[in-house]
Amino acid sequence: MPSKKDSAPKEEINEAQDTTLLEWESPGRPFKKRTKQYYLTALLITLLVETILFLFSEYLLMFVAASLLFVTFALASVPPKTFKYRISTQGIQIEDRFFIWQEFYDFYFLKREDTETLHIRTEAFFPGELVLTFNVENKEKIKKALIDYIPFREYVKLTFMERSADWLARNFPLES
Secondary structure, eight states: OOOOHHHHHHHHHHHHHHOOOEEEEEESOOOOOHHHHHHHHHHHHHHHHHHHHHHHHHHHHHHHHHHHHHHHHHHHOOOOEEEEEESSSEEEETTTEEEEEEGGGEEEEEEEEEEEEEEEEEEESSEEEEEEEEGGGGGHHHHHHTTTTTTOOSSOOOOOOHHHHHHHHHSSSOOO
């Protein structure tokens, strides 16, 4: 059984090999301050859906619709926490969670809620995709740091759900 003295130098060697390529702090998710019109429109749409569900006696779905409204209001009104992100030669660290390079599939950039986001798809089913926010000035630095370890996708085909959500947001905006 190795003593603590034997294991200490090995940990120091591993930490020395882990070189930080890029570090930054930014909000945990895209956020946009909403107006009263947004909340009122979302409430009216939910009440319409609730009325239709009531007429069909779908009480459980009424509860689900009310729950979704609550989550929507909570995410729209509470600003996100600021996270610390670090890209190193061993992987990516988000706060205290560390992902090694073998866990990733590829990465690409998207703009959501007027905020640039970095999307990193994972090999595992969960979390499936990491979405990191960053300052626009750091986009090329991030791309340069990641491209040596995982493939970059210039264009990623949107899923049916993403296309549907974009269409709904374009054609039926909750605020002007």
